[in-house]
Amino acid sequence: MISILPTNLNIIETFIFGFVTYVLYYYYKYFTRPCPLPGPFPLPLIGNLHQYSGDDSASAKILQSIYGDMWEIYKGPIRTIWLARNDLFEKVFSPSTNSAFLIRAVSNSGLEEFNTTKIGMTFNSDLKEWSYNRKFMSKAIMSPNFIKQVVEGTQDIFEVMEKCWQNLFENLGNDQIFNIHKWMLLATSESIILLTTHKRAYSIIDYYNKLLPTKKFDIPIGALEESENYIASIRTYIRAMEFFFTTPKIIRILPGVRQYAQRLIKNRDLLYEYLKIIIQERRKEIEKTLDKDFLTSDLLTSFLTANTSLDISNVSDETHVEHMSDEQICGNLIEVFAAGTDSVANSITFIIYYLAHYPKVKECVVKELETVFGRDPNYRFSSDDLSKLRYCEAVIKEVSRIFPSAPTTFRTSTKPVEIGGHHFPANLQFFIYIEGANNHPQHWTDPNTFNPDRFLDGSNKVINTFGGGLRMCPGRNLSIIEILSFMVMLYRKYDIELVNMNAPIRYNFNIIRQCVKMEARIVPRKFE
Numbered sequence: 439m440i441s442i443l444p445t446n447l448n449i450i451e452t453f454i455f456g457f458v459t460y461v462l463y464y465y466y467k468y469f470t471r472p473c474p475l476p477g478p479f480p481l482p483l484i485g486n487l488h489q490y491s492g493d494d495s496a497s498a499k500i501l502q503s504i505y506g507d508m509w510e511i512y513k514g515p516i517r518t519i520w521l522a523r524n525d526l527f528e529k530v531f532s533p534s535t536n537s538a539f540l541i542r543a544v545s546n547s548g549l550e551e552f553n554t555t556k557i558g559m560t561f562n563s564d565l566k567e568w569s570y571n572r573k574f575m576s577k578a579i580m581s582p583n584f585i586k587q588v589v590e591g592t593q594d595i596f597e598v599m600e601k602c603w604q605n606l607f608e609n610l611g612n613d614q615i616f617n618i619h620k621w622m623l624l625a626t627s628e629s630i631i632l633l634t635t636h637k638r639a640y641s642i643i644d645y646y647n648k649l650l651p652t653k654k655f656d657i658p659i660g661a662l663e664e665s666e667n668y669i670a671s672i673r674t675y676i677r678a679m680e681f682f683f684t685t686p687k688i689i690r691i692l693p694g695v696r697q698y699a700q701r702l703i704k705n706r707d708l709l710y711e712y713l714k715i716i717i718q719e720r721r722k723e724i725e726k727t728l729d730k731d732f733l734t735s736d737l738l739t740s741f742l743t744a745n746t747s748l749d750i751s752n753v754s755d756e757t758h759v760e761h762m763s764d765e766q767i768c769g770n771l772i773e774v775f776a777a778g779t780d781s782v783a784n785s786i787t788f789i790i791y792y793l794a795h796y797p798k799v800k801e802c803v804v805k806e807l808e809t810v811f812g813r814d815p816n817y818r819f820s821s822d823d824l825s826k827l828r829y830c831e832a833v834i835k836e837v838s839r840i841f842p843s844a845p846t847t848f849r850t851s852t853k854p855v856e857i858g859g860h861h862f863p864a865n866l867q868f869f870i871y872i873e874g875a876n877n878h879p880q881h882w883t884d885p886n887t888f889n890p891d892r893f894l895d896g897s898n899k900v901i902n903t904f905g906g907g908l909r910m911c912p913g914r915n916l917s918i919i920e921i922l923s924f925m926v927m928l929y930r931k932y933d934i935e936l937v938n939m940n941a942p943i944r945y946n947f948n949i950i951r952q953c954v955k956m957e958a959r960i961v962p963r964k965f966e
């Protein structure tokens with residue numbers, strides 16, 4: 439056999455030779471890449487990771503200011519194209535089934551190892567499966583019964599939280615400092631568990647019991663532990679998705695990292711086993727039920743009753759004639775939890791932050807709540823009531839324009855595509871910098887000014903908070919209803935004062951912005 443290697447090389451020389459060849463090949467590919475865009479110069483193996491702060495949104499802001507609205511960076515070995523203006527999003531957010539952007543992530547060994555490329559929605563690259571899950575989920579969470587349960591359930595959960603606050607005030611004084619983000623996260627976690635499986639979780643009470651152990655709420659230890667373990671396990675699952683999505687195989691096989699990856703996989707298997715028990719129990723309950731009015735309106739019940747005479751959310755259609763397997767149900771339930779907990783909790787936290795900094799806007803919010811609900815602070819509201827809150831909705835839009843919890847989204851091209859005059863090949867990873875477009879002077883007057891009124895002039899301004907096209911967030915209505923509900927319950931009764939008004943919002947970036955901590959005083963309003 440003819441060797442291209444020089445003969446008589448020792449190990450070090452062979453390594454150096456191999457490395458130099460790799461570097462030359464890397465830069466040959468780099469300089470001859472199709473459709474080059476401006477962007478920072480990458481290094482072999484790590485791409486631009488050495489320049490990356492860990493915060494996609496902060497990096498994108500800097501790169502947009504240097505390179506304009508279209509640039510490229512290498513996330514490790516993966517070339518990513520960044521777009522930061524609404525007109526550049528048009529093809530990515532196309533609602534056509536022929537769109538070149540129906541797949542989210544380029545083929546990724548991590549996601550395959552974690553088994554998420556054929557399950558759920560977000561990373562599902564099997565378009566038939568994805569479409570089946572997506573249509574089902576969208577119908578189920580838009581059904582009137584489900585929406586009713588969202589509004590009722592959120593109020594029940596808030597009442598529990600208020601009882602805890604009341605006890606804290608009575609026993610420790612009114613001047614308590616709350617990590618308001620933590621409370622919102624516990625509330626949205628409980629809410630999503632209720633909406634997916636109709637199970638009660640006790641994470642709010644568990645947290646409260648730890649803050650005030652002398653006045654504990656009496657909940658059976660077993661129930662507390664079960665809900666704690668369930669939530670912890672789902673949160674580990676979310677971390678695992680991020681880990682497998684972002685960690686290259688070469689790192690995943692390193693000693694220590696491998697063991698960590700295996701623990702994450704074990705957690706996934708245990709979570710699936712736990713959910714499968716819940717599914718079996720619910721199936722038995724449904725079998726014993728003759729009238730669908732006695733069934734709960736959660737997603738699990740929708741999944742199990744589809745195409746039966748008990749179909750609670752009328753999801754039956756020609757796409758959904760086959761029953762969902764238990765494996766698919768588990769994937770979808772976990773996904774709703776993963777996508778719908780932190781995103782909503784962070785959105786509420788950011789609204790709290792902006793309302794604390796803009797007292798006039800807060801006054802308008804309170805005024806609108808009084809106009810719509812009168813001055814009864816305990817009025818149980820419906821989704822119809824929420825639809826009257828035009829100003830509150832404008833506040834949600836303005837906060838998510840200026841400081842979105844999901845500042846970016848991403849898609850992969852499955853066909854060659856032209857964007858902004860550039861002809862890109864298939865199989866490229868595109869990032870859509872939603873926040874960049876949301877603060878773009880070409881789209882907005884005074885983009886850096888916080889002004890909810892800009893959404894009240896009747897023009898339907900595009901903010902892409904929930905992405906766009908066929909992969910647009912299916913939980914958008916649910917999120918708005920939940921956020922509005924929390925705004926009503928917080929601001930009709932309480933004033934929320936931040937402890938440190940000069941501190942910026944502290945967050946970590948893991949696919950979305952996740953607030954680290956936000957300290958506040960919760961001051962009950964006085965009613966005559």
Ligand code: HEM
Binds near residue numbers: 542785913916
């Ligand atoms: C304020 C809260 C939320 C925000 C800001 C948000 C934002 C987003 C964004 C930007 C995307 C990407 C869309 C795209 O690529 O075009 C997305 C996808 C998704 N979201 Fe949400 N979301 C929120 C709440 C929820 C909730 C409550 C659910 C629960 C049902 C949910 C479920 C999903 C799913 C399953 C996807 C993937 C869809 C697919 O790939 O087909 N999200 N979300």
